[in-house]
Structure formats: structure tokens, C-alpha cells
């Protein structure tokens with residue numbers, strides 16, 4: 198059977214193409230190949246060099262007053278772009294391969310419209326009488342399969358983990374089901390550790406430096422209120438056996454044909470790596486060993502944990518050890534800098550511990566990013582100002598995330614979880630006031646302030662933008678640059694939030 202597996206192109210203001218690792222797609226390909234099938238994976242977002250500017254969708258029109266022709270260090274997003282070919286061009290690429298089955302991998306519900314558009318285009322451009330079932334799976338459909346079964350061009354929706362679905366059903370079964378009346382199959386359990394295939398996906402390759410993503414675990418027992426991880430993977434944590442990780446990394450290095458002097462950054466995408474420290478230590482040791490066994494310099498292997506590390510589970514000794522083992526940057530997940538809010542989200546808040554780790558990293562000149570979420574239920578202008586000024590006082594880069602809903606999260610469940618909004622509205626970049634706590638204006642203002650604080654912390658850049666900064670502090674208002682680098686006022690901003698934050702910044 199000829200199988201084409203695709204990750205659809207995606208539209209957003211922002212994406213980091215080198216991070217579009219398609220680990221979900223790669224895992225399905227690896228599973229099916231293990232069963233003896235040959236599968237071609239097309240990662241559309243990585244096709245073509247540059248994203249294309251395209252029209253803002255209607256559902257994003259609430260942003261129109263806030264989108265300026267701007268650029269520079271305190272700007273918001275400006276251009277709505279598509280990474281990868283448009284739906285018709287993608288459909289033609291797929292149809293040219295004359296497949297018997299198309300599998301679509303959708304990693305986030307937020308990009309649901311792209312999967313629907315691709316399905317329609319494939320069906321419209323198919324030859325009359327051509328039988329080509331389209332089957333869609335991934336975390337994006339798992340959280341709300343009904344949204345996709347309502348689209349007639351998509352023949353079958355598979356909700357759950359690929360390891361389970363493709364062990365319960367053969368590919369032939371799935372094709373046959375897709376051609377019949379069945380619209381939805383749900384995986385009936387979560388996969389076991391032994392079923393997971395370790396994957397290393399190369400996300401960018403420069404002349405001397407390769408970036409690679411991997412994920413070591415599934416599921417999380419922590420239950421943070423804003424997190425949808427458990428909706429696809431469950432709450433029981435399963436980890437790939439260290440020996441399997443080691444073996445897969447060894448294989449990856451051989452296949453990747455890296456030069457001896459190449460550097461490699463390995464991004465561990467798990468955001469709860471510290472829940473089993475001995476496991477984590479073991480994996481890092483093995484990865485380092487494999488790297489050095491190949492005759493490479495240990496100093497050339499770096500690790501990052503882009504989705505953030507639990508600072509509460511770190512201590513000084515572990516921090517020192519992680520630096521020694523190859524961490525050259527630390528990303529911490531704070532969630533909220535307000536004790537009540539943090540508690541409501543099932544998170545801890547230990548400002549002293551965070552401050553201590555950050556002071557140590559500063560001393561060692563190791564960069565860090567601290568992530569926090571704006572727009573949580575229970576959030577307010579006051580708590581947002583508190584979070585911004587708290588992080589302004591610490592030696593770290595601020596990483597602001599604007600809260601986005603995912604169907605199935607508390608408050609977003611039931612028959613119409615998103616109040617009639619399309620899936621696309623769930624992009625964080627759309628600054629939608631899901632919880633009714635902070636308006637779009639306040640969320641975007643918080644985003645800009647967070648960038649301003651980062652600018653102030655970067656002394657060389659701050660000197661370069663002295664005039665912009667002086668105007669902001671003089672007028673207690675945000676300014677930005679237009680595309681010709683002329684200073685312009687930010688027309689719509691939450692003036693009270695700006696004043697609260699500017700008046701409370703202590704490090705200047």
C-alpha cells in the first residue's frame with residue numbers, strides 16, 4: 198500500500214520552522230515501518246525557504262486595531278504568514294504520488310483549519326472516481342474529534358496515540374474503515390513505555406551546527422490546570438528506556454553523517470524532565486558517552502529543554518551537574534508569579550528558589566529564559582504587573598505566553614467548549630481573552646512590556662534604542678518603530694498596565 202503521511206502547512210504570525218520537528222509524524226512513520234510498510238512523510242511547513250505573507254483569517258479580526266506596520270524591540274506580531282504550500286499546492290503534491298491512503302498528523306488543535314482545508318483540497322482535486330481515503334490523527338484531533346468528523350472530506354479520525362491505534366488496527370483495517378461509514382476511532386488505552394520508539398528529528402542544519410529534537414516521555418501526573426498534555430497522553434508518566442535512547446542516538450549519529458567537528462544541540466522537548474532525576478542523569482550520561490565514543494569532543498554536545506524545567510525540582514548541585522553535562526541555557530517554567538494564581542493552576546510558586554538559581558546562572562554567565570502565562574483564569578492587571586516587575590528584577594529573559602484554550606481544559610469542556618469559536622482561535626498569538634480576565638489590549642500590552650523589559654536588560658541593545666526607551670519612561674506610554682525605524686506611538690495600549698509596570702521596575 199502506498200502511504201503518504203503529511204504534517205499540513207500552518208498559518209500563524211510566528212513559527213520557528215527549525216522547531217517544526219514533526220515528532221508525531223516521525224513516530225507514526227517509524228511505527229508503520231516497523232510493521233513492514235513503506236511510508237513517505239511530507240513535512241509541509243518546512244517546505245520552501247521562507248514563510249509567505251497571507252490574508253489574516255476573519256476570526257482574527259479582533260486583532261486589527263492592534264496590528265501596526267511596525268518592527269523593533271517592543272513590537273507585537275505584524276504579518277500573518279503561511280509556512281509551506283497552500284492547500285491546493287499541497288494536495289497536488291500528495292496526489293502526484295498516487296497514494297492509496299493519506300495520513301494527516303495534526304500536532305495542535307489550534308491548526309485544525311489547516312487540516313480541514315487540506316482535506317477539502319485533496320478531495321476537490323482528486324480524479325473523478327478516485328478512491329483516496331484521508332485519515333487524520335494527532336494531539337490536535339484527539340482533544341475534540343467531533344470538530345473534524347463534521348468535515349465530510351476527512352474520512353476517518355483517529356483519536357489517541359499512534360502506538361495504540363496501529364497496534365489495535367492494521368493499516369489495511371484502517372483503510373477499509375475509512376472507506377466505510379465509521380467516522381471516528383478512539384484509542385482505548387495509553388501506550389506503554391516499551392511501545393514508544395525513541396526519535397531524533399533534525400530541525401536545522403547549519404555548516405557547523407545541527408539542532409535536533411527528541412521527547413523522552415509521555416504523560417504527566419502533575420495536572421497543571423492550563424495544560425492539555427494529559428488529554429492525549431494521560432496522567433501516568435512513561436519514559437523510554439535509557440538503553441533504547443542510547444541506541445537510537447547512536448543510530449541517528451551514524452545516519453546524520455555529521456562532520457567530526459560539528460556541534461549538536463539536543464532539545465529535550467519534555468517539560469517535566471526533573472520528575473525522575475536519576476533517569477534524567479542516566480540519559481544525559483549515555484548521550485554524552487555515545488557522542489564521545491564516536492570520537493567527538495564532549496564540549497560540542499549541548500542540551501536545552503525548550504519547554505521549560507521545573508525550577509522547584511532543581512537544586513544547586515543538580516544545576517552544576519547539568520551545566521557540566523552540557524546545558525548551556527536554562528528555560529524555567531514559572532506559570533504564574535502570583536501565589537494564589539499559581540495555586541489555582543496547581544503550580545508551586547517559590548520565588549526564592551528561582552532567584553537563587555538565576556543568580557547562580559548569572560554568575561556563571563549562563564543564559565536563562567523564564568516562562569510565564571498571561572491571561573489565566575483569576576489573572577488581573579495587578580497580577581500581570583506583579584509578574585512583569587518580579588521578572589524584571591531577576592537576571593533572566595522573560596518568555597511570556599498568552600493563555601490559549603484547548604478543548605477539554607477546565608472551563609472549556611462540554612458540547613460547545615469554545616463558545617462557537619473556530620479551532621484557529623486557540624493560537625496563543627491571537628491574544629484572545631479566553632478567561633475574560635485580561636482583554637486583548639491588556640494581553641498585547643503585557644507582551645510588549647515583556648519585550649521592553651528584555652530590551653532594558655540587554656545593555657548593548659538598550660544603548661542602541663536609548664531614545665525609544667527615554668520616550669516610553671518620560672510619557673509613561675509605549676512607543677514602537679514603524680518600518681522605516683521612525684518612532685511612533687502604540688495607538689491602543691492598556692495605559693494603566695503600562696504605568697503600573699514602568700513605575701515598579703526596580704532595576705533601572
Ligand code: B12
Pocket residue numbers: 209211212213216217218219220221222224225300301302303304305306307332333334335336337338340355357358359360362412424425426429466467468504601603623624625626
Ligand atoms: C515540541 C512541542 C512543540 C514544538 C514543536 C511542535 C511539533 N511540530 O511537534 C513547538 C515549540 C513549535 C510547539 C509549538 C506550539 N505548541 Co506545542 N508541544 C510540543 C510538545 C512538548 C511535544 C510534541 C511532540 O513532539 N510530541 C511527541 C509526539 C510523538 O507526540 P504527538 O505529536 O502527540 O504524536 C502522537 C499522537 O498524537 C499520535 N499521532 C500524531 N500524528 C498522528 C497521525 C495519525 C494518522 C495518527 C493515527 C496518530 C497520530 O501518535 C503519536 C505517537 O503517540 C507537546 C507536549 C507533549 N508532551 O506532547 C506540545 C503540544 C503538542 N503543543 C501544543 C500547542 C497548543 C502548541 C502551540 C500551537 C501553542 C499555541 N497555541 O500557540 C504552539 C505553536 C506555536 C507556533 N507558532 O509554532 C499543545 C497541543 C494541544 C492540543 N492537543 O491541541 C501541546 C500538547 C502542549 C500542551 N500541553 O498543551 N510545540
Ligand code: SF4
Pocket residue numbers: 417418419420421424425426468469
Ligand atoms: S508539569 Fe508540564 S506537562 Fe505536567 S501538567 Fe504541568 S505543564 Fe503539563
